Amino acid sequence: MKPEDEANAGASLELFNAAFEQDATGMALRAVDPQHSLWLRVNQKLCDMLGYTREELLKLTSLDVSVPEDRPIVIEFNEKLRTGELDSYSREKQYVRKDGTTLWTNICLTAVHDADGKPTQIIAIIQDISERKAAEEALKKSEETLRSAIESIPQSFALYDADDKLIVVNENYFKVRPDLRKFAKPGITFKELLEKSDKW
Numbered sequence: 208m209k210p211e212d213e214a215n216a217g218a219s220l221e222l223f224n225a226a227f228e229q230d231a232t233g234m235a236l237r238a239v240d241p242q243h244s245l246w247l248r249v250n251q252k253l254c255d256m257l258g259y260t261r262e263e264l265l266k267l268t269s270l271d272v273s274v275p276e277d278r279p280i281v282i283e284f285n286e287k288l289r290t291g292e293l294d295s296y297s298r299e300k301q302y303v304r305k306d307g308t309t310l311w312t313n314i315c316l317t318a319v320h321d322a323d324g325k326p327t328q329i330i331a332i333i334q335d336i337s338e339r340k341a342a343e344e345a346l347k348k349s350e351e352t353l354r355s356a357i358e359s360i361p362q363s364f365a366l367y368d369a370d371d372k373l374i375v376v377n378e379n380y381f382k383v384r385p386d387l388r389k390f391a392k393p394g395i396t397f398k399e400l401l402e403k404s405d406k407w
Contacts, residue, residue: 233333258305
């Protein structure tokens with residue numbers, strides 16, 4: 208290797224190491240074996256996210272820290288990376304932390320190839336999205352509570368926003384106006400709904 212090539216390679220390695228050890232996102236290098244995808248290298252952020260020491264995590268595979276229902280999906284995608292069917296992919300994934308709690312993440316996995324194009328390792332970038340997931344779950348529960356309260360109203364009920372657009376109706380509404388069931392969808396205005404009906 209020429210001196211300038213060695214210098215460029217060394218600089219690239221330093222940049223990779225600096226990016227790998229940054230503390231904003233979990234990062235790891237993994238083996239490509241679909242069934243035994245050992246962690247080969249992990250940064251401190253990932254260790255903190257999963258509650259393991261670096262030494263403990265390096266003894267585990269990605270399957271070991273995956274929720275049971277996700278393990279077949281892990282194997283499937285690892286196989287696609289190994290065979291070259293995929294070069295990379297991203298998805299939401301739940302991990303099991305050391306204390307048994309689960310952690311929602313967004314993962315982005317990319318295969319690293321050798322000079323012959325054969326996958327040798329997998330780079331994993333793992334982002335903690337637990338706060339967003341908790342907010343989504345809270346919103347879902349709030350919506351379910353609202354829906355339950357509206358359905359408990361014995362009269363027909365329709366709720367519109369400030370722009371006169373329909374937000375929600377209860378089932379009793381359709382007992383009174385069954386002809387509007389296919390039209391009374393969120394977002395339709397009161398005027399538009401009147402136009403759909405020939406006997407308001």
